[in-house]
Amino acid sequence: MPDAEGYFGDFGGSEIPPALKQAMDDITRAYQEICQREDFRQELQRLLTHFVGRPSPVYHCERLSQQLGGAQIYLKREDLNHTGAHKINHCLGEALLARFMGKKKVIAETGAGQHGVALATACALVGIPCEIHMGQVDIEKEHPNVMRMKILGCTLVPVTRGTATLKDAVDSAFEEYLKNPTDYIYAIGSVVGPHPFPMMVRDFQKVIGQEAREQMQDMTGELPDVILACVGGGSNAMGLFDAFLNDESVRIMGVEPGGKGLDTPDHAATMTLGTPGVIHGFRCHVLQDASGEPLPVHSIASGLDYPGVGPQHSYLKEMGRVEYTSITDQECLDAFMTLSRTEGIIPALESAHAVAQAIKLAPTLSQDKVILVNLSGRGDKDLDFVCRKLGLN
Template structure:
């Protein structure tokens, strides 16, 4: 692996991935973040923490999640063989539980009295509410009103699990505004609260910490795909909003020069319209929510309103490590439209009996699109979540 990409040396001591990341925050909050960083470095090395996390991932989450060969979908597309890393089979239905358990264990060890978070599609909210219920820690989830209406099943799950769901009515009433709202609540008592960020975004140490907890996805997948096919995949791909599921898969393959790595952003109604959230494709470096990254912004540096059919992808920024990987050229970043996403959602459901999250369907859409150009090659897609939460929306949208 290129030393510059090694998790052992990236980020640097200031939380920087090249020119991205860091702590663009007030001095009083920096002290709190440094305390979290110190606690994380200390706790993650202990045998007790590692043993408890490993046990929960195996016996509670159900890891390892399997690899599945999509025979009928591959035949329909022609060309490449399409494989799925089945994170949708995890307890709570997505990859989010991997880092939520880690964050909840950290909060418990630090003696925090409440855990706060934002959520878009609701998967992070459900996973964190689950982990907090398990640890016996109060949980408060901030969610945009549009997403609450769209993702009703996940809202009900959070409430049943005992979490307080706070509707956010400001701005676009979606993910970015939910982050703002949760962060404001966190600032009321950062000493006793922990803001459990839901992706590889935010000020250091969160991009590093969430990546570390998600690396298990790629570590498992790299071993499993070789057992199944006798070789490494020719391509790995995942959807990218904030970027946690993607970085979880990609990290294990950075050192494999022959493995093409592709992140798929949401191009919504088209890159030539304002209705997309293709941050890396159309953005430029800026500062958002306490860190530096590629950002969809106006001439004044303010975040632009963004849009995606997938609530978990409509974020104007992206993880700092993804921003760095874009500049290095190690990862290609492409996009898929709403219509391509919906086509993939239906195709995977009807050909393989697997209903994907709309977020994950963006990556499936790209695999379907590129497969005819790669005869005999193997594509590994991170199916980061299941689509139960999206059923009402898709049925109404497509009039099924």
């Protein structure tokens, strides 16, 4: 998966203008050719090891597990990667691909800023100019990451139209890319967009699951009983899930942002309440109105407030292999504080959604069961926002 046209079952593809379709086809061919080259593979592996710090460790939350009195909770510590999240995995791959293709500029969007920071880092490393589009709402919310991007030398483009969040940043970045797809490359920040990006980002991210599978067997002697990851676009989740899809004994759960509640319009629970549709050039589950236009969405975590989702996630839901559930803003905040104060680990608000689901699930399982959570990012970027929200200033 996917097939030659980029479809995962009924989802994915490239529903885009012919001129852009040609550019996407060129990227597909280059990706398939370049990623087989030994010099590309060796350089990427060298950077993942010596620059990113892979493999990221797996950590047993003994105090939290004991406090909950049920299953044992383990964390795949993507928050310990250089730049503080899983995003660096595919950003290095995309930046290297751009250099091997001879591109003159990399364009991207970002929500919480983790993708923007990672891509600005990767572009600085390989020597390619980088332009990041970011919603004004997210710029104000994620000040530390905004400063990092500027220090790293990228051009930051504020997006003020629409809801001024992630969906609008994607629109803006795509428009800039269309001005010169020959010299520019669009580096999508998740397993979304037209083919080949859902495939390409997944392939660069699946190192997470490959490592975790081996690490859990070394630590516990067996595979985990449940694996969890937050889902916005879904790159960190696909990175973890991919290595376990054929293991029927492993329960796989994606955790969406329930926002202020699924009975309100203020959520981004795409897989729970969305319907099949088209967004940003591909088919997936979409939160949309009667005319097929994407609805405004909300999450306390800027990296999750997207009205669509990766097409492979839609496929995995339809085939029943992955369960998708949701966590509210308040449950996310509670998990953020609980993990910080029981284990000394401050998670990103995105990752705290998955932690919250583990906290809910663990007491319902016996103590010999194991839950593995992909801790996709660290919470440094969220500290000011959370302190204001909780009155801790």
